[in-house]
Amino acid sequence: MYRNLIRPLLFLLPPESIHRLxxxxxxxxxxxxxxxxxxxxxxxxxxKVLKTDFLGMRFDNPVGLAAGFDKNAEVYREFYAFGFSxxxxxxxxxLGQPGNTRxxxxxxxxxxxxxxxxxxxxxxxxxxxxKLSHTRPKGLILGGNIxxxxxxxxxxxxxxxxxxxxxxxxxxxxxxxxxxxxxxTDLHKLQDKESLKLILGRILEIRNGYSESKPVLLKISxxxxxxxxxxxxxxxxxxxLDGIVxxxxxxxxxxxxxxxxxxxxxxxxxxxxxxxxxxxxxxxRYIHEKTDGRLPIIAVGGIMSVQDxxxxxxxxxxxxxxxxxxxxxxxxxxxxxxxxxxxxxx
Numbered sequence: 590m591y592r593n594l595i596r597p598l599l600f601l602l603p604p605e606s607i608h609r610l611x612x613x614x615x616x617x618x619x620x621x622x623x624x625x626x627x628x629x630x631x632x633x634x635x636x637k638v639l640k641t642d643f644l645g646m647r648f649d650n651p652v653g654l655a656a657g658f659d660k661n662a663e664v665y666r667e668f669y670a671f672g673f674s675x676x677x678x679x680x681x682x683x684l685g686q687p688g689n690t691r692x693x694x695x696x697x698x699x700x701x702x703x704x705x706x707x708x709x710x711x712x713x714x715x716x717x718x719x720k721l722s723h724t725r726p727k728g729l730i731l732g733g734n735i736x737x738x739x740x741x742x743x744x745x746x747x748x749x750x751x752x753x754x755x756x757x758x759x760x761x762x763x764x765x766x767x768x769x770x771x772x773x774t775d776l777h778k779l780q781d782k783e784s785l786k787l788i789l790g791r792i793l794e795i796r797n798g799y800s801e802s803k804p805v806l807l808k809i810s811x812x813x814x815x816x817x818x819x820x821x822x823x824x825x826x827x828x829x830l831d832g833i834v835x836x837x838x839x840x841x842x843x844x845x846x847x848x849x850x851x852x853x854x855x856x857x858x859x860x861x862x863x864x865x866x867x868x869x870x871x872x873x874r875y876i877h878e879k880t881d882g883r884l885p886i887i888a889v890g891g892i893m894s895v896q897d898x899x900x901x902x903x904x905x906x907x908x909x910x911x912x913x914x915x916x917x918x919x920x921x922x923x924x925x926x927x928x929x930x931x932x933x934x935x
Contacts, residue, residue, distance in 0.1 A: 591919030600816075600880035602875065604694040604916075613755040615667040625726075629671035632920060638934040641674075643886055643907050644804040644831050646762055648729050649674040650708055651930070652898070652923045656680055656765065660711045662720035663869075668728045672923035677910065678717060679734030680767050683752040685713035686738055695855045699846040699894060702862030703913050704855050705838070709736050709770070709863040721760035722846035733761035734808070736770065743784065747791050754792055766792060769810035770859065782820055785925045789828050804831040807857035809838035811868045811890060818872070822879060832885035833876055834910075836869045862913035866891030870900055878903025893917060898926040899933070 598889050601605050619625055630852055634885070639650035653675035659665050664674040688710025695704045714782035718731075725731065735757075737749035750766060752933055766789065785807075794807055807830055809821060825833065838859025845864060888906035893914040894897050914922055 591921065592917075595711045596917070596919065597796050600696065600698070603692060604696055604705075605691065608781040612664050615869075617662050619667045619670075625670050626757070632670065632672035632924050634672060634924055634931070635935075639927055639930055641907065646730055646804070648730055648908065650927050651902070651908045651921075652926050653732075653887075653908060653910045654915065655731075655912040656732070656767070657707075657912055658915070665729070665731060666723070666726055671728050671920040672927065673911075674728070675730035675732060675762075675908070676766060677732035677734050678721070678761070679711065679765075680709050680710050680736040680770065681711055681717045681733060681753050681757065682736050682738045683714050683741075683749050683756075683795050684738050685711060685716060686740075688739075693856070693858070696863075697845070697847045697851070697855075697860075697862075701913075701917050702848055702860055702864045703916070704852075704858040704860045706856070706858035708739060714753045716934075718760055719755060720755050721797060730763075731761045732763045732765055734765045734767050736767045746784070747788050748809075749848075751795060754795060758803065760798060760835050761803070763831075764792070764805045765808050765834050766805065767808045767837070769808055782824065784865045785821070785824055786932065789824070789830060793828060793830070806830065806832040806834050806885075806887065808834040808837055809867055809872070811839045811843060811872055813872075815875075818875060819879070822876065822884070824879075827886065832887065834887045834889060835872045835876060835906075836865070836890040838890070839865050840915065841868075862889065862917065863891060863893050866897055868895060869934065870897075870904055871908050873901055895922075895925050895929045899929065904920050 615852045641648040641651040641869055649656045652673055654668050654673045656677040659676060662678040665678060668676055689706050689708035693706045702796045707877050735750055735753040737746040796802055838861045873886055873888045876884060882905060886906045887910060888901035889910035892909055900908050911922060
């Protein structure tokens, strides 16, 4: 029903318009008594084989919603009802910012993908903290994806990451340091060895001051070459970072069905969906093999089907996150993945 009826109607409007309407609709409809419970009965799958331990946290199932859907922590309770065990909010920056000029989000349906250059549009850390302080559903795990403001120069970026980290520390269960989004000018340069060590070192130093130590993971780009991946893994190992989120969107435009003229008209941005399925899987597998399975991995990027999800688990991911697959396949995808896992693990 979603693919044949609902999706064609939704795709009549621009992606960002649909996203905002969806957020408003969910906030409205879930105020109706019984709606949350009904959605949960339809989409949640509860089984002992789905329970997943990851970095000291207990997940009801291994399927989550990636950062980008709930930038301002407005609808994590509503999205939880669609079968996800964890929601990653953000990317959150210290100060609110409008992001890049619209239009900045584009579908490429021939390739079952998206291209976006949103630019960390969000209301800021204080606004996110207010929303995160609300009572959450029992069992829901929350992640905080943190970044820097666009106008903050790279040599001052560590202060931005520190500010967001402190502001929402008590309100989320784990953190993801985002230095790999291609839509912030020169952000990718923070993946360089010295910049990365500085940012991660400060975050881990601050964490030591809290009585409860929460996991910190690094989100990496699919565009890193093997040498860069090895350097990143070396830093992660030496600094004893808790895990990796692989991968972010890509700036490559290889082997697309969409014409080069259409792609050129869209312009710059990070691409997600089916075009990065193979590369994201390759990165997850490489990290797992390179670290002998010792480094915990959350896989995200190009998970568009049940089989894509199974491939990620087989490659070494403990958890997966959906984003573009949720848009193209609808709210039933998490349920289908979890049902397949029950079959395979029982």
